[in-house]
Amino acid sequence: MKRLAILLIVAIAPQLFAGARSEQPCGAKPSDSLLRSLLRQAPGLRSEVLELAMDATACAEERGLVKRRNLLTVIDYSLPSSQPRLFVFDLAAKRILFRELVAHGKNSGGDQASFFSNSSGSLATSLGLFVTADPYVGSNGYSLRLKGLEEGINDMAWDRAIVMHGASYVSRAAIKALGRLGRSWGCPAVSRDVSKKLIDTLRGGSPIFAYYPEKSWLESSSFFKH
Numbered sequence: 001m002k003r004l005a006i007l008l009i010v011a012i013a014p015q016l017f018a019g020a021r022s023e024q025p026c027g028a029k030p031s032d033s034l035l036r037s038l039l040r041q042a043p044g045l046r047s048e049v050l051e052l053a054m055d056a057t058a059c060a061e062e063r064g065l066v067k068r069r070n071l072l073t074v075i076d077y078s079l080p081s082s083q084p085r086l087f088v089f090d091l092a093a094k095r096i097l098f099r100e101l102v103a104h105g106k107n108s109g110g111d112q113a114s115f116f117s118n119s120s121g122s123l124a125t126s127l128g129l130f131v132t133a134d135p136y137v138g139s140n141g142y143s144l145r146l147k148g149l150e151e152g153i154n155d156m157a158w159d160r161a162i163v164m165h166g167a168s169y170v171s172r173a174a175i176k177a178l179g180r181l182g183r184s185w186g187c188p189a190v191s192r193d194v195s196k197k198l199i200d201t202l203r204g205g206s207p208i209f210a211y212y213p214e215k216s217w218l219e220s221s222s223f224f225k226h
Contacts, residue, residue, distance in 0.1 A: 067205025166195030
């Protein structure tokens with residue numbers, strides 16, 4: 001009887017361990033040296049935000065959701081709109097490519113965003129991990145389509161036409177006049193001076209990580225280690 005029990009344990013052990021492995025969080029921890037190198041080039045960006053972005057992106061890569069693995073865009077909506085809060089990194093070269101102003105949605109707040117939504121008609125920004133698609137020319141000119149990867153958090157972005165585009169209200173002149181940037185209908189709008197170059201850099205499957213310390217999202221996202 002004991003021999004039979006041992007044989008059964010040996011037979012099912014691989015399946016048990018395989019199941020345990022499948023439940024482990026995905027994504028490898030970025031090296032401290034890489035984090036330090038990138039942060040030195042990105043004043044205003046906090047280490048915990050960049051590390052979360054890199055963790056989430058590594059997880060998405062493992063699932064085959066990201067095509068352009070060397071690029072990472074981080075938008076930190078906990079920073080005021082009057083401060084550069086969009087950062088684009090070339091991870092392979094360990095250097096920053098862009099550090100830019102970016103607007104949030106009209107109903108997300110004034111200079112400081114505090115409300116986020118995935119709902120159509122909300123005129124609010126969505127959080128979470130996105131992947132870029134192809135550019136097109138629309139009502140806001142040359143724009144970049146974004147696909148939200150997080151169910152219930154940003155997966156309505158495509159239907160809502162949440163895209164990256166240039167806007168005149170994203171400028172130092174707007175900050176001087178309003179004390180903040182102008183606001184979009186939920187899109188991460190950027191300066192017209194940099195929009196085309198930025199869009200052409202990010203197009204075609206690169207990750208964009210939009211952050212705010214919203215507890216429910218941070219605790220439930222499948223792209224984080226829990």
